[in-house]
Amino acid sequence: MSGLYDLLRRYVDDGTVPGAVALVARGGRTETVAAGTFEFGGGSPMREDTLFRLASITKPVMAAALLTLVDEGRLALDEPVKGWLPELAAPRVVRTPDAVLDDVVPARRDVTVEDLLTFRAGHGFPEDFSLPAVRQLFGTLQKSGLDPRYTPAPDEWMDRLSRIPMVRQPGEAWLYNTASDVQGVLAARVSGQPLPEFLAERVLEPLRMTDTAFWVPADRLARLPTFYRPGAEGVPEVMDPPGGQWSGPPAFPSGAGGLVSTARDWLAFARMLLAGGTAEGRRVLSEESVRRMTTDHLTPGQRASCGLFLEGQGWGYGGSVDVERVRPWNVPGRYGWVGGSGTSAHLVPADGTVTVLLTQMAMTGPTPPALMRDFWQLAAAA
Structure with missing residues (x-):
C-alpha cells in the first residue's frame, strides 16, 4: 500500500x-x-x-475460544455461569453506581455466558473510573493485562472478584474488560485445562x-x-x-x-x-x-x-x-x-x-x- x-x-x-x-x-x-x-x-x-x-x-x-465450548454444547449462551463459577452464584450490586461499597442489593438475575461475552456481566469499567466499586475493582484485580506479575492465580482471583460488588445489574450496561478475564477462568474450568x-x-x-x-x-x-x-x-x-x-x-x-x-x-x-x-x-x-x-x-x-x-x-x-x-x-x-x-x-x-x-x-x-x-x-x- x-x-x-x-x-x-x-x-x-x-x-x-x-x-x-x-x-x-x-x-x-x-x-x-x-x-x-x-x-x-x-x-x-x-x-x-x-x-x-x-x-x-x-x-x-x-x-x-470460549465459543468453541458453546459449539460443542458444553455451554449455552443463556446458561447461568454459577454452575462453573460459584463465586458468582449470589452477586451483590451497589444500589446506585456511585454508592459506597456496603450499600448493596442482590443481583436481580444470574450472570449468563452471553453476559460475559457482551460485557454486560455487572463487573467492569464504566466511563467514570472514580466510582467506589470501580476503584476497588481496578486496584484489586485489573493489573493482569499490562503486568502479569501482580495478579493472583485464577481461583484466588475469582474469590477476590466475588467480594467486590457489581457496579451495575447483570445485563443492564456495557462495562469494559473484566468479563474477558472471567471468560478465561470459565473456559479453563469447563474444559478442565489451564x-x-x-x-x-x-x-x-x-x-x-x-x-x-x-x-x-x-x-x-x-x-x-x-x-x-x-x-x-x-x-x-x-x-x-x-x-x-x-x-x-x-x-x-x-x-x-x-x-x-x-x-x-x-x-x-x-x-x-x-x-x-x-x-x-x-x-x-x-x-x-x-x-x-x-x-x-x-x-x-x-x-x-x-x-x-x-x-x-x-x-x-x-x-x-x-x-x-x-x-x-x-x-x-x-x-x-x-x-x-x-x-x-x-x-x-x-x-x-x-x-x-x-x-x-x-x-x-x-x-x-x-x-x-x-x-x-x-x-x-x-
Whole structure:
C-alpha cells in the first residue's frame, strides 16, 4: 500500500514510537511493513515477525475460544455461569453506581455466558473510573493485562472478584474488560485445562498461530522489544524489558490482555473469522458463532453510555462492531479492537480487509493515538 511505510517512519522519526509493524490485507494481497527499532535510540531493527504484547486485542481470541465450548454444547449462551463459577452464584450490586461499597442489593438475575461475552456481566469499567466499586475493582484485580506479575492465580482471583460488588445489574450496561478475564477462568474450568493449554488446542494450533502465547520462551526473547509508556516531560519510561514480565508463565493468564503475538498470527485469526469459522478446510468455529461474535449486541442506550471507549461502535463478542460512520474508518460491520500497549486489529467482513498495527508504546487512555487513527485512515482510503 502506498504510504504505509512512510506513515510508520514519520512517527518513528518524531519520537512517538521507537518502532512499529503494520499489516493490511485485502483480497489476495497482504502488505506488512516494519519501521524503527526495538528500543528508543537503537537496538535491533523492527521486523515483520517481531513479537508484541497484544493487550486487549487478546479479547477477540479469548471470545472465540470460549465459543468453541458453546459449539460443542458444553455451554449455552443463556446458561447461568454459577454452575462453573460459584463465586458468582449470589452477586451483590451497589444500589446506585456511585454508592459506597456496603450499600448493596442482590443481583436481580444470574450472570449468563452471553453476559460475559457482551460485557454486560455487572463487573467492569464504566466511563467514570472514580466510582467506589470501580476503584476497588481496578486496584484489586485489573493489573493482569499490562503486568502479569501482580495478579493472583485464577481461583484466588475469582474469590477476590466475588467480594467486590457489581457496579451495575447483570445485563443492564456495557462495562469494559473484566468479563474477558472471567471468560478465561470459565473456559479453563469447563474444559478442565489451564487456559494456555485450552487456548492453544482450540484456536492457536488449528490456525498455526505458532508465535502466540501468554509468555515468550527463552529462544524467542530476542524478538520481543522493550515496552514503554510516555513519561514526564516527554521522556519515555520502560514498562517491561524483553526479559521481564512476559518471559515466564504468569500466575493468571489474562483472557483480557495477556497474549504476546505477531501481525501474521493475528491475520490468521482474522482470516478464520472471514471464512466463517474455517481455516485450511478445518472448522474452528461454527458460522453461527462467527456471526454472533461479529454482530453488535448493545442497545442504543448502552452504546451511548460508553462513549469513552466506543466511538460509533457497538460490541459483539470480544470486540467492537462499527454501527455508525463517525469517522472515515468506521465501516459498518468492521470488527476488532485496540490494546492499551499500542496495538489494534480489525477485519471488515464486507470486503475481507484486515488491518493490524502493533507498537510497543502504551496508550495514555481509551482514545486511540494519532498513529493508530492515521493508520486506519490510510487503510480506509486505499
